[in-house]
Amino acid sequence: MDISNPFVKLDFFAVDQGRWPDFEKLFERRGGPKNCWCMVWRGKPENRKTKVTKKAAIRNMVQEHVPIGILGYAGDEPVAWCSIAPRSTYRDLGGIIRNK
Numbered sequence: 001m002d003i004s005n006p007f008v009k010l011d012f013f014a015v016d017q018g019r020w021p022d023f024e025k026l027f028e029r030r031g032g033p034k035n036c037w038c039m040v041w042r043g044k045p046e047n048r049k050t051k052v053t054k055k056a057a058i059r060n061m062v063q064e065h066v067p068i069g070i071l072g073y074a075g076d077e078p079v080a081w082c083s084i085a086p087r088s089t090y091r092d093l094g095g096i097i098r099n100k
Contacts, residue, residue: 010080012070013070013073019071043061043091
């Protein structure tokens with residue numbers, strides 16, 4: 001499937017244990033975000049030190065059913081990622097959160 005075509009149909013699914021292999025595949029391919037594993041705004045500092053600890057930390061979140069985001073697929077191939085999850089799954093960024 002030609003994913004450079006702007007009209008290609010994408011399907012999106014939440015990352016869960018069953019989709020972990022696709023998440024891992026997307027992150028580990030050439031040019032993928034395997035250095036960060038989208039942990040810069042999540043978890044404790046000790047979980048953000050190395051590629052290995054970042055990957056293990058986000059995998060643990062998935063295994064514990066913590067929402068981490070969605071994968072975009074072109075056909076059966078994972079081609080996109082969005083780190084979208086409840087605010088409570090991110091670390092304190094020092095901003096003010098107001099409840100209305």
